[in-house]
Amino acid sequence: MTPPGETEFVSVVRSNPAVDEILRRAPQLGLPGWYLTAGGLFQTVWNHLAGRDLRTGIRDYDFFYFDDSDLSYDAENEVIKTAASLFADLGVDVEVRNEARVHLWYEQHFGSRIAPFHSTEDAIDHFVSTTCCFGMTTGDGGREVVYAPHGFDDLFAGIVRPNPRVPMQHVYEAKAARWTTEWSNLTVLPWP
Secondary structure, eight states: OOOTTHHHHHHHHHTSHHHHHHHHHGGGGOOTTOEEETHHHHHHHHHHHHTSOTTTTOOOEEEEEOOTTOOOHHHHHHHHHHHHHHHGGGSSOEEEEEGGGGGGTHHHHHSSOOOOOSSHHHHHTTSSBGGGOOEEEEOGGGOEEEEOTTOSHHHHHTEEOBOTTOOOHHHHHHHHHHHHHHOTTOEEOOOO
């Protein structure tokens, strides 16, 4: 049974030409555990709710995969280059990351240590806001598979909620400040 809100979510995000095309082409990369995730999805919905062009304000389209067989920068960089070529004509920044190696650079980038992720879904579970925790991939026959651990209610209500699993108040508040500048109709819940 499809969870409430999922059908509308898929319809809205697939209406963004960049999302639709990334999802159509992504299987060509042959990557394990891949998902299009984060801002390219939830910000498309926010644009839809605000009656704006679906691509407005979206800085990049996060594309995650999980390959723990080679945690080297060089292996990830080869995938990044291949994906850049595959998506080059879309006119958007597709940011590709191997979530199996995030723990190797996270502290230097964000100032906090994290444990290694166990899957792409585990990585999605660790976004600073539950409203960001969405992923889309394709399953057998090109069917959409949606990962939405917190459901769709907050997303469609324009509520930004902190994720209690990620104790990074400064990152949450910085992201929320940018989002409310771009999408003024959002309701940002305070850090607990």
